[in-house]
Amino acid sequence: MNDRPQTILLVEDNPDHAELVLRNLECLPASPRVFHVADGEQALAYLRGQGEYADAGRAPRPGLVLLDLRLPRLDGLAVLKETKGDPALRAIPVVILSTSTADSDRAAAAALHADGYLAKPVGRAVFSELLARFGF
Amino acid sequence: MAAPFRAGIRRVFLSTAVCAIIIAAGAGWWPVRPAAAAVPESSPGGAVVPLTAAERAWMREHPVIRFGVSEGFAPFNFRDESGTVQGIAVDYLRLFAAKTGLNLQIDTIATWDNLLQLTEAGVIDGVLCGARSAVRDRLLAFTNDYFVAPWVLVTRTDEPEFQLRLDALGDRRVCVLMNSPNYDRLAADSSVRVVGARTVEEIWRIVSSGRADVGLSNVIAAEYYINHGDITNLKISGIVDEQLHLGAGVRKDWPVLVGILNRGIAAITPAEAETIRTRWVTSNYSHADNAAWRRIRHWVMVGGLLFAVFMVSSLLWNLRLRREIAERSRTEKALRASEEKFRLIAQMTPAGIYQTTPEGKCTYVNDRWQEMSGLTSEEAYGAGWINGIHPADRQGVLDNWKQMVDSRGNWGKEYRFRNKEGKITWVYGLATPERDAAGNIVGYIGLNVDITERKLAEEALRIAARDWQVTFDAVNDAVWLLDADSRIVRSNRATRTIFGREPADVIGRRCWEIVHGTAAPIPDCPVQRLKNTLQRETMTLAAQQRYYQVTVDPIINGAGALAGIVHLVSDITERKCVELALGASNAELAQFSYTVSHDLKSPLTTIRGFVDAIGQDIARQRHDRVPADLKRIEHAADRMLALVNDLLELSRLGRVTGQAERVDFAVLVREVLAMLDRAIAERRAQVIVADGLPVVTVDRQRMVSALQNLVENALKYMGGQPQPRIEIGVRRGSEPVFYVQDNGMGIDPQHHEKIFGIFDKLEPNSTGTGIGLALVRRIIAAHGGRIWVESAGAGQGSTFFFTLPDPPAAARM
Numbered sequence: 001m002n003d004r005p006q007t008i009l010l011v012e013d014n015p016d017h018a019e020l021v022l023r024n025l026e027c028l029p030a031s032p033r034v035f036h037v038a039d040g041e042q043a044l045a046y047l048r049g050q051g052e053y054a055d056a057g058r059a060p061r062p063g064l065v066l067l068d069l070r071l072p073r074l075d076g077l078a079v080l081k082e083t084k085g086d087p088a089l090r091a092i093p094v095v096i097l098s099t100s101t102a103d104s105d106r107a108a109a110a111a112l113h114a115d116g117y118l119a120k121p122v123g124r125a126v127f128s129e130l131l132a133r134f135g136f
Numbered sequence: 137m138a139a140p141f142r143a144g145i146r147r148v149f150l151s152t153a154v155c156a157i158i159i160a161a162g163a164g165w166w167p168v169r170p171a172a173a174a175v176p177e178s179s180p181g182g183a184v185v186p187l188t189a190a191e192r193a194w195m196r197e198h199p200v201i202r203f204g205v206s207e208g209f210a211p212f213n214f215r216d217e218s219g220t221v222q223g224i225a226v227d228y229l230r231l232f233a234a235k236t237g238l239n240l241q242i243d244t245i246a247t248w249d250n251l252l253q254l255t256e257a258g259v260i261d262g263v264l265c266g267a268r269s270a271v272r273d274r275l276l277a278f279t280n281d282y283f284v285a286p287w288v289l290v291t292r293t294d295e296p297e298f299q300l301r302l303d304a305l306g307d308r309r310v311c312v313l314m315n316s317p318n319y320d321r322l323a324a325d326s327s328v329r330v331v332g333a334r335t336v337e338e339i340w341r342i343v344s345s346g347r348a349d350v351g352l353s354n355v356i357a358a359e360y361y362i363n364h365g366d367i368t369n370l371k372i373s374g375i376v377d378e379q380l381h382l383g384a385g386v387r388k389d390w391p392v393l394v395g396i397l398n399r400g401i402a403a404i405t406p407a408e409a410e411t412i413r414t415r416w417v418t419s420n421y422s423h424a425d426n427a428a429w430r431r432i433r434h435w436v437m438v439g440g441l442l443f444a445v446f447m448v449s450s451l452l453w454n455l456r457l458r459r460e461i462a463e464r465s466r467t468e469k470a471l472r473a474s475e476e477k478f479r480l481i482a483q484m485t486p487a488g489i490y491q492t493t494p495e496g497k498c499t500y501v502n503d504r505w506q507e508m509s510g511l512t513s514e515e516a517y518g519a520g521w522i523n524g525i526h527p528a529d530r531q532g533v534l535d536n537w538k539q540m541v542d543s544r545g546n547w548g549k550e551y552r553f554r555n556k557e558g559k560i561t562w563v564y565g566l567a568t569p570e571r572d573a574a575g576n577i578v579g580y581i582g583l584n585v586d587i588t589e590r591k592l593a594e595e596a597l598r599i600a601a602r603d604w605q606v607t608f609d610a611v612n613d614a615v616w617l618l619d620a621d622s623r624i625v626r627s628n629r630a631t632r633t634i635f636g637r638e639p640a641d642v643i644g645r646r647c648w649e650i651v652h653g654t655a656a657p658i659p660d661c662p663v664q665r666l667k668n669t670l671q672r673e674t675m676t677l678a679a680q681q682r683y684y685q686v687t688v689d690p691i692i693n694g695a696g697a698l699a700g701i702v703h704l705v706s707d708i709t710e711r712k713c714v715e716l717a718l719g720a721s722n723a724e725l726a727q728f729s730y731t732v733s734h735d736l737k738s739p740l741t742t743i744r745g746f747v748d749a750i751g752q753d754i755a756r757q758r759h760d761r762v763p764a765d766l767k768r769i770e771h772a773a774d775r776m777l778a779l780v781n782d783l784l785e786l787s788r789l790g791r792v793t794g795q796a797e798r799v800d801f802a803v804l805v806r807e808v809l810a811m812l813d814r815a816i817a818e819r820r821a822q823v824i825v826a827d828g829l830p831v832v833t834v835d836r837q838r839m840v841s842a843l844q845n846l847v848e849n850a851l852k853y854m855g856g857q858p859q860p861r862i863e864i865g866v867r868r869g870s871e872p873v874f875y876v877q878d879n880g881m882g883i884d885p886q887h888h889e890k891i892f893g894i895f896d897k898l899e900p901n902s903t904g905t906g907i908g909l910a911l912v913r914r915i916i917a918a919h920g921g922r923i924w925v926e927s928a929g930a931g932q933g934s935t936f937f938f939t940l941p942d943p944p945a946a947a948r949m
Binding site: 014016017019020023027070073099100102120121123 | 733735737749752768771
């Protein structure tokens, strides 16, 4: 039971969108812990346990990353590329969560080995399935 | 009394003659040999002729060869009472099989037409005992002949002629096997009435029943049928000089088989051939194994031949006499006809004809001459004829005429007649001296040929050529005609504008010398490509800051070969520039629509999401959350509104062209600071305006908008700076560089370009739409300037620099 992943890293610059994700997740039975960062640099710092995220107790390794594409400082595709290119992080599932429905974005995410692509807005039912799929 | 006597004599003559013919022919077609062994029925010992390895291999691949034979062709091939195919062809087939080791079978007996169809269809492999003809040669390859027999003419017994000749059949209808060698020849001769038969036997029936008068076939078949057939009113009435040559015809794709069979034919001994003959040719004149009969036959043959010579000689003599008489009569008739013809020609000729004295006095003109000149014969006589000639040509004609008289030669000249109504007739005039028996010139005979049509056509051609040259030169593209060797044979005036070369100077040069300045064609040369494809080829060239399009088209001659090339070089610089600009504009538009759709969706997602959230708040009795959620919706809607407004502002930059005006930059700065007065006060920022700001030529409203955005941006990104400070000024160098400097949060160098993109913000929590700096860049660019940012990094402040060329490229706004 305790082997199940319990933590999600949400990378989202829009606070309203972040709030909506939290609301959708809070009432699911799995009720994962959600850590929220607002740009690409912070996301990588979290995943690598750097700076303020050096304490693994306060910043545990996530069982899933929900990643927006258009982010300040370092965009989502760059974060994805770094994550999937890093042998230590490669295994962490990354699902893109973007307002974009452009084929070019989907293709770019797939090429960088994203584990899924969700176009906003995303309802609770979809989140429920998503968590089930990644073992929450 | 006399008639029966004559008939009796005739019968005696006839039978003697035919006998002689048949015997003479028989001696020729059939070698007289003692009887030999019977025809071998099979070939247990294998081939007796040597075969090559290839031929043996071919035989292994083709274990059975199936032949057909023609129907109704006894005694060569026919079905006996038991239905078995019998005859000379079958015996030869066995011989071939024995000699070559081939497994040969006859499995079809049919008409020639059917045999050919069956061979073509591959049902049978060939035909035995056949003669070559045009139709048969198309489908069959024939072996050497192995059987030769003379042709004879067969008639009903009531035919009165003694010795019929094929070239003297009169109106007799002759029946021949269709598509046989004789059929080809006779059908082509329109004087002969030919009736076609499908089989040889049908020939006999057609002649017997009176549908034809003469049947043409070989003597063996004729003799056999007359002796054995069921028709009794036929006889042989003549012999044809040529002979029937029979061979085997096999399918064309089997030349090997022809070779093998020819080897077999060569190996047949005279004795073997004689055996076959005695079996099938039963008439008593051809028995050859009796010495006494041979002697008798020899003398009868000699007598017959002498008689035949006599008959032929008298016939030929008669024929010659008749021909001479006919010839003489024809000559007389022709002479009369010729005189009549000449008279008619003189009357009807379209040429003018005249006669003059040795001095040139006219003595005769024909109707046509009068028509051309508009003069009557009376008016033309003497020296009057000159009045019919166009005034402009008169002197030339007279001079020319005088020259002819002096030189006593002939005359030929082109000139014009003009009649009283002014109608012009161009003529080619010929004159030649008329001499008496002593050779003295007694006058001249002349002829005028109307060449008006030709002259008009020449004039039309001249005009067309002129029009073509004018058109050719009017084209703005450099147009050349090349010969098939790529040499320029014509060039138009635009050669000068495009290549700076005189049109005449490039003639004879190869196109690549002029276009590329090379000694050989460049790689991928369109002219070289065209020589392979014979189709239009094109190429785009860039040279000396300009773009050119080369188009080459082939000129194909009547034989389908390349006769020349039309080589066209167009200056497409303008079009190319538009294309490039359009491409850049399209790329920008694609980026714009991508970001716009993305960022406009963002607030909509918020609104949609929180509408759902409020629903859930209410369902779960979390009413406390509702006001905050509504606030979020309100903010998202406001943001959307701001985005749309900014986008409209941005797009307006592409549409509205403001008026450029000269204005002191310091005035613009003061205007902006006044507008931002409250915001500056709220941030407690110190704003410094440097001295020495120049006068600029700008679209005032837009420049204010750009400055406002820059100052707002500085205020917005002050970060935690306790003493915000903004400085606006200019640096003097090769050109004035304006700047707006702050001591705010600064920008990491890696983002220095990104911040000018639409909606690209570095700070997620900042207010604003992310369009501001994009807008500033567009305004500066519209003024022909550049904008960039310098910052040492986070917390180090930022300086935005921009240039404003003077005068600005207002046209680009």
